[in-house]
Amino acid sequence: MATDRICVGAIAGAFGVRGEVRLKSFCAQPADIAGYGPLTTEDGKRAFTVRLTRPVTGGLGARLSGVATREDAEALRGTTLWAPREALPSLPDDEFYHADLIGLEVVDPGGQLLGRVRAIFDHGAGDILEVVGGKQVLLLPFTRAVVPTVDLAAGRIVADPPGSDE
Structure with missing residues (x-):
């Protein structure tokens, strides 16, 4: 975006x-x-x-x-x-402007659509992605463990939400 x-x-x-x-x-x-x-x-x-x-x-x-x-x-x-x-300065490969993340499609590691990034919040302990899919809203910590892949060119984020492997 x-x-x-x-x-x-x-x-x-x-x-x-x-x-x-x-x-x-x-x-x-x-x-x-x-x-x-x-x-x-x-x-x-x-x-x-x-x-x-x-x-x-x-x-x-x-x-x-x-x-x-x-x-x-x-x-x-x-x-x-x-x-x-x-x-603005260019960013390293593992940093992103919030504006570039808003609207990106979010999928799980198996390719199942979770939703799209609607907002990014920072309450002091790190960024949180708000992902909306239909009536479902997910709040995901924006860490490498939960969000291993951000592909701006493809317009997609791969996320592995906590508790999704249970």
Whole structure:
């Protein structure tokens, strides 16, 4: 499910009274978000250059181009920020951008369809794939033991869910 843009962060709200925002970075190194060129809104209608100002509770303080007042900053609360894929670093063979996994077909080692990846969650102990097949929802730890194969070219993941061999 390759896309030409990747979601790298979100605006969590205003910070201070001069248009600063509280920025939540989805990057492995949070400060890297400022180096990916102008970031756009999901619809692509607005673009911002990002200048980080300081660490703040729950993220990073930042100044965005075109955002001058607290009201401007507060109006952007919840806005996701997207970077062009070509601005992001390439990943090793065993790492993936979440955007590339969403929508992939998931099969068991015998080829039986389990569903498709609907979401990826990270609650601190590692990524969890949410796989939906009909009315069935599976939450699979995204580990090499449970997900031995990710084939982006074929659009398929092979998963061996815990307890499936009983």
